[in-house]
Amino acid sequence: MTSLSPLLTLESVSVRFGGLQALRDVSFDVSTGEIVGLIGPNGAGKTTAFNVACGFVRPTSGRVLLPAVGVTNPRATQLARAGVARTLQGVGLFPHATVLENVMAGGHIRPGGGFVGGLLGLPHAQRAERRLRHDAVAMLERLGVASFASSLPGAIPYGVAKKVSVARALMCDPSLLLLDEPASGLDEAELSDFASLIRNLRATMGVLLVEHNMEFVMPLVDRLVVLDFGQVIASGTPAEVRVHEAVIAAYLGVSE
Amino acid sequence: MERIVGSRLSVGLSVTAVVAVIVVVLSSSTRLAVALALGVAVLGVGATFVSLTAVRRDHPVATRALISVIVIDLAIFLTFRVSATSNSNVAIGAAMAIVLLGLSFLTGSSGQISLGNGAFMGVGAFTVGIWAEHHPTTPLVAVLVLATLAGALVGLVLGIPATRLRGPYLAGMTLAFAVAFGAILNMFSSWTGGDSGLQLPTAVVAPHWLASFFGPTASSLTTSSAWLADISIVVTGVALFLMANLFASRIGRAMRLVRDNDVAAELVGVSLPRARVIAFTVSAAYAALGGALWTLINNSVSPSTYSFVLSITILSLVVIGGIGTIPGAIMGGIIYAFSTGAISWLTAHLGLNPQGNVASQLDGIIFGGLLVITILFAPLGIAGLVRHGWRWWRRARPTGIVQ
Numbered sequence: 157m158t159s160l161s162p163l164l165t166l167e168s169v170s171v172r173f174g175g176l177q178a179l180r181d182v183s184f185d186v187s188t189g190e191i192v193g194l195i196g197p198n199g200a201g202k203t204t205a206f207n208v209a210c211g212f213v214r215p216t217s218g219r220v221l222l223p224a225v226g227v228t229n230p231r232a233t234q235l236a237r238a239g240v241a242r243t244l245q246g247v248g249l250f251p252h253a254t255v256l257e258n259v260m261a262g263g264h265i266r267p268g269g270g271f272v273g274g275l276l277g278l279p280h281a282q283r284a285e286r287r288l289r290h291d292a293v294a295m296l297e298r299l300g301v302a303s304f305a306s307s308l309p310g311a312i313p314y315g316v317a318k319k320v321s322v323a324r325a326l327m328c329d330p331s332l333l334l335l336d337e338p339a340s341g342l343d344e345a346e347l348s349d350f351a352s353l354i355r356n357l358r359a360t361m362g363v364l365l366v367e368h369n370m371e372f373v374m375p376l377v378d379r380l381v382v383l384d385f386g387q388v389i390a391s392g393t394p395a396e397v398r399v400h401e402a403v404i405a406a407y408l409g410v411s412e
Numbered sequence: 413m414e415r416i417v418g419s420r421l422s423v424g425l426s427v428t429a430v431v432a433v434i435v436v437v438l439s440s441s442t443r444l445a446v447a448l449a450l451g452v453a454v455l456g457v458g459a460t461f462v463s464l465t466a467v468r469r470d471h472p473v474a475t476r477a478l479i480s481v482i483v484i485d486l487a488i489f490l491t492f493r494v495s496a497t498s499n500s501n502v503a504i505g506a507a508m509a510i511v512l513l514g515l516s517f518l519t520g521s522s523g524q525i526s527l528g529n530g531a532f533m534g535v536g537a538f539t540v541g542i543w544a545e546h547h548p549t550t551p552l553v554a555v556l557v558l559a560t561l562a563g564a565l566v567g568l569v570l571g572i573p574a575t576r577l578r579g580p581y582l583a584g585m586t587l588a589f590a591v592a593f594g595a596i597l598n599m600f601s602s603w604t605g606g607d608s609g610l611q612l613p614t615a616v617v618a619p620h621w622l623a624s625f626f627g628p629t630a631s632s633l634t635t636s637s638a639w640l641a642d643i644s645i646v647v648t649g650v651a652l653f654l655m656a657n658l659f660a661s662r663i664g665r666a667m668r669l670v671r672d673n674d675v676a677a678e679l680v681g682v683s684l685p686r687a688r689v690i691a692f693t694v695s696a697a698y699a700a701l702g703g704a705l706w707t708l709i710n711n712s713v714s715p716s717t718y719s720f721v722l723s724i725t726i727l728s729l730v731v732i733g734g735i736g737t738i739p740g741a742i743m744g745g746i747i748y749a750f751s752t753g754a755i756s757w758l759t760a761h762l763g764l765n766p767q768g769n770v771a772s773q774l775d776g777i778i779f780g781g782l783l784v785i786t787i788l789f790a791p792l793g794i795a796g797l798v799r800h801g802w803r804w805w806r807r808a809r810p811t812g813i814v815q
Contacts, residue, residue, distance in 0.1 A: 210679075212675075232675075232678045232679060233678050233681060233682070233683050233684075235679060235681075236679065236680055236681035237681060241679070242679055244675065244676060244679070248673065248675070248676045249673075249676070250668070250669050250672040250673050250676060250677075251672055251673070252668065252671075252672050253665075253668060253669065253672065257665065260665070261665065261666075261669050261677075261680050262680050263680075264662065264665075264666060264669075264680045264681045264682055265680070265681035268662075269661070269662035269663065269666075270663075271663055271690060273661070274657060274658055274661025274662060274663045274664065275654050275657055275658050275661070275663075276654070276657065277472075277473030277476070277477075277657040277661075281661065281662075282472075282473060284662075285661070285662065286470075288662075324680065327680075328680070328681070
């Protein structure tokens with residue numbers, strides 16, 4: 157793993173909200189071809205760590221690096237151009253746009269979306285839109301949800317909406333995918349479906365996910381980072397973490 | 413299903429068009445008839461073209477251009493048929509539709525509210541007035557473009573600080589501009605003519621070929637009001653075409669995304685400040701274009717026209733027509749065109765003193781009342797009602813066949 161250059165690095169990141177120390181000296185990285193899980197008990201700082209990684213929260217000290225594009229402490233709007241896509245908790249789709257438009261929105265940063273081209277309906281803007289639409293349909297087909305293309309997000313099953321949000325994230329050709337609680341709200345069959353989807357993505361990108369559902373996470377990830385009280389208490393393969401004393405203590409509340 | 417309905421519609425319209433052409437050719441041979449024949453023929457061909465869903469999907473810009481041409485063509489044909497008063501109302505209403513398109517884009521797409529579009533209209537109106545004082549021979553198109561650019565510039569300057577403001581704060585800032593606009597005009601009274609405003613040095617005159625449509629007995633008032641209505645309609649059609657493009661473009665989609673879920677919009681790479689400035693600038697430019705037309709139509713510009721009340725009227729019309737939709741904006745323009753006649757009719761029939769207090773406030777009272785009714789009973793406006801009715805009809809129909 158060390159031979160691969162990381163896509164995302166958190167370097168001793170601390171975050172303080174007023175009197176609350178949300179994160180203390182957190183470091184980890186994610187490389188191409190690996191799935192990293194961020195776990196921990198409620199209130200451990202998982203979501204904060206995730207939000208720091210994607211620029212929603214600025215670190216009080218320490219740095220977030222995207223070495224491949226040379227960006228330090230990226231802002232949320234820079235992410236798509238830096239090849240980083242993230243899904244939001246729940247589904248985070250645009251409620252008044254169709255499924256197809258939602259996925260097309262994922263390709264917003266592609267060339268051909270200028271103001272003058274759009275206003276005058278110039279041929280190059282038209283071509284770019286047709287290509288974007290075509291690719292969005294192809295992406296929906298790839299994830300097996302193309303039949304919902306003209307539905308509104310509120311009218312489709314939750315499992316499908318989750319896939320649509322992944323399809324939208326994949327439209328910017330990311331090298332790093334951040335998934336916020338991908339398993340929440342899915343049933344047994346949808347979970348295994350989703351796990352194999354994420355496993356397939358690993359071939360071309362790195363994946364970082366925040367998750368509660370241990371049965372989903374353990375067989376899926378290559379590495380785990382365990383947070384408790386804002387600190388990394390363990391990291392390693394699922395097998396290593398499972399027997400780690402600090403992790404058992406944090407989860408079960410037993411120390412001796 | 414949709415294709416069957418579409419082709420039936422297009423066949424029907426084409427047949428109607430052909431029959432209308434034959435009837436007109438047989439009945440008379442004036443040039444007016446030629447205009448009618450052309451208009452209806454274009455309508456029929458256009459309907460055939462438009463109803464093919466594949467064509468509409470693959471050539472959206474061509475389809476929009478065609479629809480705009482048909483609408484312009486029909487509207488211009490109507491201007492040859494109606495009275496001079498109706499024509500000036502049509503001209504005023506068409507210009508208002510442009511303003512409403514701009515505000516609809518801002519409010520409906522990006523979710524921002526502007527209470528200052530009356531003042532942006534004033535920017536365009538006074539640009540024309542001031543420019544005509546110094547360069548009376550400038551071509552009409554150039555004057556309109558200039559006024560639009562002036563509006564865009566003022567919109568841009570005000571829009572940049574507005575990127576940091578949202579919701580009621582942005583509304584407050586535009587309100588301040590609308591209220592201050594009169595005072596700003598007064599400050600530069602040597603240019604703007606102070607309270608009395610400006611008179612155009614030369615009125616817009618209809619060209620000779622247009623006068624020949626009406627025959628030798630027509631008064632110059634008839635021809636010039638028809639000409640002004642035609643100008644207004646053509647400009648509105650072009651503005652409509654461009655706005656439809658913008659709504660459908662990636663920029664337009666980005667605006668709707670920001671309104672729907674701004675966090676998710678940022679994640680796909682939409683810059684929120686940029687989206688807000690574009691929406692604000694476009695809406696100001698459209699308002700200025702509408703105002704510029706008003707100056708041409710009225711042959712003068714007066715500061716009292718562009719008071720704060722106008723901004724409220726504009727906002728009411730957008731809501732009544734249907735916020736965020738192009739048909740809603742057109743509907744608002746039509747309502748405004750008719751409102752002048754309706755209000756003077758009411759003033760006469762209620763026995764109000766035309767110079768009195770109540771009469772001068774009557775439009776505010778009526779639009780305010782309509783606004784309240786719309787918000788209570790049809791929050792999506794007339795366009796929303798029509799869309800609901802259409803969906804209801806399509807859903808209700810299959811059961812009817814089964815029975």
